[in-house]
Amino acid sequence: MEGLFQRVKEAVNYVKGKSDVTLRTGIVLGTGLGGLQEMVEVSDIIPYKDIPHFPVSTVDSHDGNLILGTLADVPVVIMQGRFHYYEGYSLEQVTFPIRVMAGLGIENLIITNAAGGMNAQYQKGDIAIITDHLNLTGQNPLVGVTDDRLGSRFPDMCQPYSEDLMSIARSVAADQGIVIKQGVYIWAVGPCLETKAEYWYMHNAGADIVGMSTVPEVIVAVQCGLKILGLSCITDLCIPESLHPVSLDEIIATAERTGPIMDHLIRGIVEKI
Secondary structure (H helix, E strand, C coil): CCCHHHHHHHHHHHHHHHCCCCCCEEEEECCCCCHHHHHCEEEEEEEHHHCCCCCCCCCCCCCCEEEEEEECCEEEEEEECCCCHHHCCCHHHHCHHHHHHHHCCCCEEEEEEEEEECCCCCCCCCEEEEEEEEECCCCCCCCCCCCHHHCCCCCCCCCCCCHHHHHHHHHHHHHCCCCCEEEEEEECCCCCCCCHHHHHHHHHCCCCEEECCCHHHHHHHHHCCCEEEEEEEEEEECCHHHCCCCCHHHHHHHHHHHHHHHHHHHHHHHHHC
8 A cells, every 4th residue: 555645645635626516425426326316406517537546447338437416415425436456447546536535535435236136135225234244355444554644544334334324224215105225235356247156156155235335435435434335236137047248338227217116315414314
């Protein structure tokens, strides 16, 4: 992590130079879930390519902008698109925006993703609260030279997802008539989808949801001292005995159909935090 602190500082200073909004909550929008911007009173849209040291998203469904403004009268910063390890970025690069948002002053992080459901109780289009996660990839964004200014080298991960924020999410979902699920998320590197044997293995290990993001970002967010809420849109069903081929277009289409429901849920959560 040598030099990382300085790079984060330069990116933070650039963003602060574009906006004087005092931020409270950061939001990461996953694949197909980029419509929340329509609910935001936008003060600034900053392309990732303009921010010092920021990666540039290579995934078509990720617009690649940092949006600053207010949502339900709450100051927010929104990542309209994220970065994945499978794109060839290092985990330091993948998680760099989380450090920048923390440097901008956020206290809460709402992180969303499109993911596969391995729980037989799930249906396509469900929204699930992430209650915990599994990282069996052997990769960790904190590996390497450390810098105490970035947080503890050994952050405790016994409860990475905030019980308070989960409670708020359940309450808002009930108010909005959303049947919300919950489960354990497992990070797979990707970009290929998993085999039947791999789905069996992951579900038997205790996972309900599988995706190609989120866990590295959450690890860094914990190191930064943020309260975290994870929300998955279940875009495809990964039940080994009834597994069928699925295309990226189908996954994105499901996420886009669920997007407006997710948007209203997030707005309600932000309003109650």
